[in-house]
Every structure is written in structure tokens, then in C-alpha cells.
Amino acid sequence: MSQTIDTAAKLPLPPKRRKVTLPTRLQSVSEITRRRVIVLALNVATYIAFMTAAGYLMSAGGWTVTDGVIFTCLLFGLPWPILGFWNAVIGLWLLHGSRNTMKVVAPFAAAADADTPLFVKTAVLMTLRNEDPSRAISRLQTIKQSLDQTGFGKSYSYFLLSDTNDPEVAEAEERLVADWKASTADGARIIYRRRLDNTGFKAGNIRDFCERWGSQYDLMLPLDADSLMSGEAIVKLTRMMQAHPRLGILQSLVVGMPSSSAFARIFQFGMRHGMRSYTMGQAWWVADCGPFWGHNAMVRIRPFTVHCELPLLPGKPPLGGHILSHDQVEATLMRRAGYEVRVLPYEIGSWEENPPTMIDFAKREVRWCQGNLQYGPLLSHPGLLPLSRFQLAWAMLMFIGIPAWAVLIALLPVAAYEAQTIADYPVALAVTLYATFFLMHLAPKIAGLADAALTRGGMAAYGGPVRFLVGAVIELVFSFLQGAISALRTTVFMIGLAFGVSVSWGAQARDAHGVSWRSAVENFWPQTLFGVLVCTALYWVSPTVLLWSLPLTLGYVLAIPFAVFSSSPELGVKMRDAGLCGIPEDFAPPAEFEGLSGPRDPRPTAPVVPTRRAA
Numbered sequence: 001m002s003q004t005i006d007t008a009a010k011l012p013l014p015p016k017r018r019k020v021t022l023p024t025r026l027q028s029v030s031e032i033t034r035r036r037v038i039v040l041a042l043n044v045a046t047y048i049a050f051m052t053a054a055g056y057l058m059s060a061g062g063w064t065v066t067d068g069v070i071f072t073c074l075l076f077g078l079p080w081p082i083l084g085f086w087n088a089v090i091g092l093w094l095l096h097g098s099r100n101t102m103k104v105v106a107p108f109a110a111a112a113d114a115d116t117p118l119f120v121k122t123a124v125l126m127t128l129r130n131e132d133p134s135r136a137i138s139r140l141q142t143i144k145q146s147l148d149q150t151g152f153g154k155s156y157s158y159f160l161l162s163d164t165n166d167p168e169v170a171e172a173e174e175r176l177v178a179d180w181k182a183s184t185a186d187g188a189r190i191i192y193r194r195r196l197d198n199t200g201f202k203a204g205n206i207r208d209f210c211e212r213w214g215s216q217y218d219l220m221l222p223l224d225a226d227s228l229m230s231g232e233a234i235v236k237l238t239r240m241m242q243a244h245p246r247l248g249i250l251q252s253l254v255v256g257m258p259s260s261s262a263f264a265r266i267f268q269f270g271m272r273h274g275m276r277s278y279t280m281g282q283a284w285w286v287a288d289c290g291p292f293w294g295h296n297a298m299v300r301i302r303p304f305t306v307h308c309e310l311p312l313l314p315g316k317p318p319l320g321g322h323i324l325s326h327d328q329v330e331a332t333l334m335r336r337a338g339y340e341v342r343v344l345p346y347e348i349g350s351w352e353e354n355p356p357t358m359i360d361f362a363k364r365e366v367r368w369c370q371g372n373l374q375y376g377p378l379l380s381h382p383g384l385l386p387l388s389r390f391q392l393a394w395a396m397l398m399f400i401g402i403p404a405w406a407v408l409i410a411l412l413p414v415a416a417y418e419a420q421t422i423a424d425y426p427v428a429l430a431v432t433l434y435a436t437f438f439l440m441h442l443a444p445k446i447a448g449l450a451d452a453a454l455t456r457g458g459m460a461a462y463g464g465p466v467r468f469l470v471g472a473v474i475e476l477v478f479s480f481l482q483g484a485i486s487a488l489r490t491t492v493f494m495i496g497l498a499f500g501v502s503v504s505w506g507a508q509a510r511d512a513h514g515v516s517w518r519s520a521v522e523n524f525w526p527q528t529l530f531g532v533l534v535c536t537a538l539y540w541v542s543p544t545v546l547l548w549s550l551p552l553t554l555g556y557v558l559a560i561p562f563a564v565f566s567s568s569p570e571l572g573v574k575m576r577d578a579g580l581c582g583i584p585e586d587f588a589p590p591a592e593f594e595g596l597s598g599p600r601d602p603r604p605t606a607p608v609v610p611t612r613r614a615a
Helices: 029-059 065-077 079-097 101-105 107-113 133-150 167-182 201-216 231-243 262-286 301-307 326-336 358-373 376-380 386-410 412-420 427-454 465-497 517-541 543-557 559-566 569-578
Strands: 122-128 156-162 190-194 219-223 247-256 297-300 340-352 501-503 610-612
Touching: 029 065, 029 079, 029 262, 029 427, 065 079, 065 386, 065 412, 079 101, 079 262, 079 386, 079 427, 101 107, 101 262, 107 231, 122 133, 122 201, 122 231, 133 156, 133 167, 133 219, 133 231, 156 167, 156 201, 167 190, 190 201, 201 219, 201 301, 201 326, 219 231, 219 301, 231 247, 231 297, 231 340, 247 262, 247 301, 247 326, 262 340, 262 358, 262 427, 262 465, 262 559, 262 569, 297 301, 301 326, 326 340, 326 386, 358 386, 358 465, 358 517, 358 559, 376 386, 386 412, 386 465, 386 517, 386 543, 412 517, 412 543, 427 465, 465 501, 465 517, 465 543, 465 559, 517 543, 517 559, 543 559
Parallel strands: 122 156, 122 219, 156 190, 247 340
Antiparallel strands: 219 297, 247 297, 501 610
8 A cells, every 4th residue: 555645744844933022021012012902993993983973963053163162172182081991991801801810911910929039129218308207207117117027128228318498397307317227226228318409309319319329229119208018018019020120110009098188088989999990901001111100119220220311301491391290201211221111900008198188189280280291392202112102192181181171161051052053953962972971981980889899898898888889979979079170270270381380399288187268269269260150151051951061060160168178177087987988998907007107297288389480
């Protein structure tokens, strides 16, 4: 019998194509690119569909100037809620529809629980500027104590980097640090330094550390004066950085601390469950080009020192000169240097404090606004990755879209009046678009509620289903009121930027305190006037449309009483005692929260207030 010979089987196999990976070699470039294409397609398709429907609605009865302006406002204002919607949807699916979520989203996190010694040296940095020193230093002491209890305390040193220009506060800082050093056997690992020249603000403060002491350490952990982290969390982050030398920045998921301020309690209650799905979904496609929030993050010192020095922006302040929102720029420069920037998308024992009043929150928002709007000249910075440029543009768009919504709301009465003159106006389409917008806007909150309900013990961690659901209703109403107030404040500030209005760099209020009616009127009379005018005009045109508009307009009208009552210490205490809008740490406080020093300085902290730049 003849034997058949398979000649093809004897031919040499072609060499395997080498898979192109990200710098840590944990994920392939093709896989991450595929994810980004999916997210881009979903967002573009949603954007086009919404704008097409909006264009059809505007064209009813023929285009008018009002229609054109509203359509333009939607062009600028819509991308942010659309991306938030898809981040939340993807994140919720990853949390409850995927079996290997962390392997898919954050494969580097597997090193967190490895039983390996630490051979890298880490500097824990706390930056200060006219803060209550007893409060800040007690947090750093707590962090050191928690790290010592892990058995790895000798791998860490502690730096208090002061830019304080108040002599009395500086004297207290020096005294308290000296007392701390004298009370411990390893005081040599506690270093205090105060700059007399505050060039570069916080970013300049940290760069000064890198240039003076950076060569002695592998990693640094920047902290704000209100930051707190557990020793276990810090060791886990250190292990991840140690296991993956091409991780340049590893940002922890920072959550709020328990507060007796009603405003802070409600705000961080919504953020706590709302950011879980959002952050997970964003981390899935952002991957190696993740965010850096400037604190509670591990940073590899050498590439940071060599590659992440901030450029001096052309022009004069407020948009030129030193960069205020330095963190995201440093993240893009770190990624340009060939190091990954990652966020750990789950809670790990990393906390901060949130603004205690509407006034303090609005001040923080305008500071972020000015900092983000400085990114324009950096969009053409050489060597940045495409996604890094997108992140800078997106950070700008987050604030550019705010005036667009303010203008749209101001035109609601005119649009409603014009709609009444059109025969067969597509009311059903208008209602559908309105409901769709709210669905996208609220998607992170809805996903957060669903995540808590689907997670075993999820609602129990917030005090049980009843407290959780009541808190969710309170926070939903709060978010609409607060959002309107903050939006108009930011819009007015952006107009002021064109005339040289800037923010000063100073300490932030962190403790619960009341807001007087006089202070509320001085800060929020523009919102009240705006709301009264819009709502009065809407009532005159159509009471029905006014009722539909209340989620968007009521916050302006109630701005002054909202600022007063949400800051009420008595209300905050009652909510705390009732367990309303509590976060998991309210019901199961970590050991790190015990014995934290509260404010001892009776003087009010220096506020961040708009100031006009000298000519």
C-alpha cells in the first residue's frame, strides 16, 4: 500500500508575532486599543443620536437664534454626561457581570497581597500651607503608627514640607514636629522643612523635596494636610510599585472621612457609592494613562524628577505662569516618559476630608476651574500620547461645559414661548430628550445604588437598607440644588478670568462650621436673582414647563437658605446621630480614626478668595 506523506506538516512553522505590550507587560496594546475604540464608538454614537434628535426638535417651526444658541450649548455640554453614563454602565457590568474583574482592569493589583519583603525606600510627604498644624501632624503621626504596626515601618521616612507664611503657624509647626521627634526612638526619619520662597505652589514644594532628598528614596507618597491612609494600604501600594518597576504613578481611590458637617456628609455619601462603578469603568479603558489627583498616591521619584517638571505657561496669570492643577499634567508627562499611570479602582484605606459648606465647596471648584483651564497651551506639548492630550482637553471641557448649561437654562423661557407658537410641536420628543439627559446625568448615582444593592452587605455597610435608601433620596435632592449653585458660581468666575480675577493659594476650611445668612447672601445673591428671573419668566410662559424645570432651576432660587441650612452644625449632629448619609466608616470606624487630633487653633483658616490681579 502506498503511504501518504503530509509534506505540509514537515514545513517549518512561521515565527510567532511578538505581542506588543504596555510598559509593565501586563496587558497588550491591542487589547487596550480595542477597549478604547469601543468606548469611543459608544460615546460618539450616543452623542450623534442625541444631537440629531435635538436638531430635529430645534427645527420644528424653523430655526431661530434661540434654537441655534441652545443647540450650540448642547454641543459643548453634552459630552461630559455621556462619558459618565458609559463609564458607569461599563463599571457596573465589570463589578457584577465579570468573573475576573481585577485581572481585566488592574492586573498589577495581584502583587498587593504577596508575602514579600520590602526593599524599596519610601518617603511619606505632607505638604502644608497655613494649616492647623496639630490637626495635620496628628494625621501623619497616625500614619506612621499604622505603618509601624505592619512590621515594615523602617522602610518609610516622613517629611513635613511647609510653605506656611504665617509666622505664628510656622512656629507651632516647628514646635510640634520637635515634640514628635523627641517622643519617638526613630526621630531621624522625621524631617521638617519650611520654604521661604513658595515658587510653584504645591508642585514647587514637592519638586524642592525631589531635588534635595529624592535621590535617597525610590518612592514618595504625597499627602495633603487632610489626608489619612492606613499602614496596610500603604504597604500594599508599595508592593505593587516594587513588583512593577514601570509603574510610575499608582493612585489610590480616595474616599471621604466621617464628618459632622451636613453638607460634607451628604456630598461624600453620594460620592462614595457613585464613584465605584464610574472609576472601575474608566480604569477599564484608560488603563496605563490613568489619573493622578496629587495626593494619596505612590510616585516613582527618579522618573518624576527627571521627566515631570512642569513647564511655565506663556502669558501672565490667571491662565499663564505656574500651573495650579499640576497633578494631571504630571501624569501625562510620566506616561510620556514610558511609565504607566494607574488608578487602583477599589477602596483600600485611603481617606480625605471634603469641604464642610457650600461656600468652601464653591471656592474649591473655582480653583480647580482656573487650574484646568490653564491646560490649553499644553495640548500641543511635544511627545504626549493621544489619550493624554484627550485627558487634558477633557479636563478643560468639564468646566467649559458649565457656562453652556447656564446659558441654556437662561434661555428656557424664550424656548418655551417659541414652542407654544408652533403647531404640532413634538412634545413627546422634547420630554424624551429631557428624560434621556437626566438618565445620563444620574447614571453614576444609579449605578452606585445598584452596586450597593447587588453587593452582599452593600447597603448594610451604610447603616442598613432603610438608612441607605433615605440617604439616597436626600443626596439626590441635594445634588440638584448644589449643582445649580456651583454651576453659576463657576460661570461667573470664568467670566472674571477674562478680566484678571484669580484665586489665591491658601489653607482650606475643613471643619464643620455654620454659614450666616449675611455670608450666604453675599456669596449667593447672583444665583438667587438668576433663579427668580428664570422661574418667574417660565411661570408667565407656562407653569407646566416651570414644574418640569425645577430639577434644574430650583437650586438657584434656594441658594441662600440651602447654604445656611446645609452648613448647620445642629443639622449635621442630628444626621450623624440618626445615621443618615453615613459612610461605612461611620458605622465601623477603622483603628486609624481613633485619637485623631481635631482643630486646636481657634482662629479661622485662611480662605481661598477671588482676588484681582494687579495691573
